[in-house]
Structures are given as C-alpha cells and as structure tokens.
Amino acid sequence: MEAPRRYGLIRVIAFILKLLAWLALLVGVGSAIALLVMPANATGGASSLLGAIRSFGFASSLLLGALWFVQFYAFGAILSLLLDIEENTRALAAVPSSSSTGLATRY
Secondary structure: OOOOOOOHHHHHHHHHHHHHHHHHHHHHHHHHHHHHHOOOOOOOOHHHHHHHHHHHHHHHHHHHHHHHHHHHHHHHHHHHHHHHHHHHHHHHHHOOOOOOOOOOOOO
16 A cells, blocks of 8 residues: 655755755865866965965865765755655554554564
C-alpha cells in the first residue's frame, strides 16, 4: 500500500537547500578561478602584497564554497531522510499485524 505524501513544503525546502548547496559550490569555485586569472596590474613592492591577498582569497573562496556546500546539502539531506522515515513509519503502521500478540512473544 502506498502511503500518501505529506509535508510538501518541507520537501520543497529540502530541494531548495540542495540547490543552494550546488550554487554555493559554483560561486566558490567561480570566484576562486576569477581570482586566479585576474591580471595583476600593481607595480613595485605592492605586487607581492597583492599576490598574497589573491592567494588568500583563492584559498578562502574554495574553502568557504566547499564548507557552505557541505552545510546546505547535509541539512537538505537530513530533511529528506526525516521525511522518508516518517513516510515509511506511516506505511508500516498501515499494514495489519499477522499476529495479535506481537513480536515480543516470538523470542
């Protein structure tokens, strides 16, 4: 027996969180690539400082993009998991028991 689907809004929120996860990863990698290919037009001693800032920005954008990806995707997956558990619990409760005494007397 197929249990009816409930909690549609939570399903939508889980999907949006997973979509935001991929978007955060895309923005993180895109900004890292943009910082990597950005031309350095500083002159003199400032070029070493600019290079250090670009390197830090490259590493931090990759790290933050990956971190946000993991957080958003994990939360969306947890919501999906909880909804699946609830759906399976309702489906199991709808199945009539074959024994009136339950499982405790079998063992």
